[in-house]
Amino acid sequence: MKQVIIFSLIFIITHSITVLAQDIDYLFDGEKHFKNVKMLTTSGENAEAYFSFDGNKLVFQATFDSMECDQIFTMNIDGTDRKLVSTGNGRTTCAYYYPDETKIIYASTHQSDEKCPPPPDRSKGYVWKLYETFDIFLKDGEELKQLTDTPGYDAEATVSPNGDKIVFTSLRNGDPEIYTMNLDGSEQTRLTFETGYDGGPFFSPDGSKIVFRASRPKTEEQMTDYKDLVDNGYVRPSALEIFVMDSDGKNMKQITNLGKASFAPFFHPNGTKIVFSSNYEGDNPRDFNLFMINLDGTGIERITYNPTFDGFPMFSPDGKYFVFGSNRFNKKDTDTNIFIAEWVD
Numbered sequence: 001m002k003q004v005i006i007f008s009l010i011f012i013i014t015h016s017i018t019v020l021a022q023d024i025d026y027l028f029d030g031e032k033h034f035k036n037v038k039m040l041t042t043s044g045e046n047a048e049a050y051f052s053f054d055g056n057k058l059v060f061q062a063t064f065d066s067m068e069c070d071q072i073f074t075m076n077i078d079g080t081d082r083k084l085v086s087t088g089n090g091r092t093t094c095a096y097y098y099p100d101e102t103k104i105i106y107a108s109t110h111q112s113d114e115k116c117p118p119p120p121d122r123s124k125g126y127v128w129k130l131y132e133t134f135d136i137f138l139k140d141g142e143e144l145k146q147l148t149d150t151p152g153y154d155a156e157a158t159v160s161p162n163g164d165k166i167v168f169t170s171l172r173n174g175d176p177e178i179y180t181m182n183l184d185g186s187e188q189t190r191l192t193f194e195t196g197y198d199g200g201p202f203f204s205p206d207g208s209k210i211v212f213r214a215s216r217p218k219t220e221e222q223m224t225d226y227k228d229l230v231d232n233g234y235v236r237p238s239a240l241e242i243f244v245m246d247s248d249g250k251n252m253k254q255i256t257n258l259g260k261a262s263f264a265p266f267f268h269p270n271g272t273k274i275v276f277s278s279n280y281e282g283d284n285p286r287d288f289n290l291f292m293i294n295l296d297g298t299g300i301e302r303i304t305y306n307p308t309f310d311g312f313p314m315f316s317p318d319g320k321y322f323v324f325g326s327n328r329f330n331k332k333d334t335d336t337n338i339f340i341a342e343w344v345d
Contacts, residue, residue: 026329026339028305034322034341039329040079041337045070047325048312049338051077052097053161055316058323059085059095059104060338069116072106072139077321077340085139089114091131094156098183099163103140107155109133111146120234126285127234130155130171138185147185153233156199159183161317162207165247167191169199176235178212180247191249196226197235203247204267205317210247211255211274213240213263237261238285242276244295255297261285264312268292269319275303277311290324309336319343 026037040049044064051058058077061070072086072095086092090110097104109117112133120129130153138145148154152171159166165180173190176197181188192198194216201212215235217226229236242265245252256262260280267274275292279285281302290303290310304310308327315322322343325336 024329028328030305031303033303033344035344037339037341038079039337039339040075040077040323043331043335043337045334045336046338047336048094049323049325050096050158050314051316051321051323052101053099053317054101055318055321057097057101058338059097059106061093061095061106072104074104077316077323079338086110087144090133091116093134094158096158098138098159099161103138105136105138105147105157105159105166107134107136107157109135111135124229124234125236126238127229127236130176130230130233130235132171132233136166136168136185145185147181148188156201158202160203160207160247161205162203164207165203167201167203167210167247169201171230171233175230178210178249191245192252195223197230197237197240198243199235200263200265202266205269205271208247209244209267209271211242211244211265211267213265213276214243215240237263242274242293244274255293255295256300257297261288266314269315269317271295275313275315277313315343319345 046062049058049060057074059074062073063070069091072092073082074085075082087110090108092106092108095106109131117131120127132152134153134155136148136154136157138147150172154170157166157168167180169176170179178192178198178201179188179190196215198214201210217223238261240261240263242256242262243254258280262276262278265274265276272295273292277288277290279288288309288311290313292303293300306328310326312325323340326339327336
C-alpha cells in the first residue's frame, strides 16, 4: 500500500512539473494583443523568422552549438521539423519565402569565402556590418541560383504578396538604397536616392506600398560620421525612423519621428497600421520593445513590455498569428529565441 501511495505521489509531482513546463507564461503585464505565446527555439541566436505565404512554415536565420555565424533554417510554426536550407558555408541573412512556398530567397557570402567573414569592428561603437560579399540567392529544391552579382552589399530581400517583385537593399552605388527586381532577378531598379541608410523593406498586404527603416543624417557631424562608416561598409543604427513609399518609390513619407533606433517594420494585415521595434521609451539603448502605429503616423501603441529585447515582428498572412524574436526567458544572456503568439486585435 505504501509503495502504491509513493508511486502515486511521484506520478502526481512528475505530471505537475511536466504541465508547468508546458504552460510557462511567456507574457509580460500589458501584452494584451498576445495569447498562447510559445517559444519555438530554445538556445542560440535565432532571428528574422518569416511566415510562408500559406502560414504553415517559418524561415529564419540561426547560430547555435558550434556554428560560427548564421545559416538559414525552416521549421513548422510549432517549432518542429527544423531543417538547414542554406549551404552551411559563409554567413547568411534575411531569408524569405516565395509565394509557392517551395522556393526561398536569402543573402549569403559563401560565394566569396566558405568561412565566416570577421565580425564588425566594435571600436566604432555599435554598428551593423554591410558585408560587401553578400549577394542574394534563390533556393529552389537542390538548385541555388544567384540573383544579384554587383560590387557591394546586396541583402534584406523580401517578396511581394502579389508574387511579382522582390525588394532589397544594395550598396552598389555607394549608399545603402532600396531596389526592386523580378522574381528571376531581372529588371533591378533603384527606388530611393536620399543620403542615408535605407533598408529592411517589406511590401504591404496588397503589394502597393513598401515600409522600411532609414537614417537621415542632417548635421555636418552626422554626415561625416555616416559617410566614414559607409565607406568602410558600416552603418550606425542608433537613429533610424520608419518610412513608407509606393512600390515604385513615389510618395515617400516618414511615419515615425522618435529620435532613437526604430527598425524591423511590418504591415498589419489590414494595411493601415505598422508594427515595428524601437528603443525610444526608456534610458537603456538595449531595451527594445514592439510598437504599432497608424500609417499616417498617429496612434502609436506599445505592444510588448519585455525589459530586454523584442524585435523582427511579422503577422501570419491571415492575421491569426504573430511571430517575433526575443531575449525574454532565455537560458543565456546571449540567446535570442523565436516566439509565436495568437494575435488579439
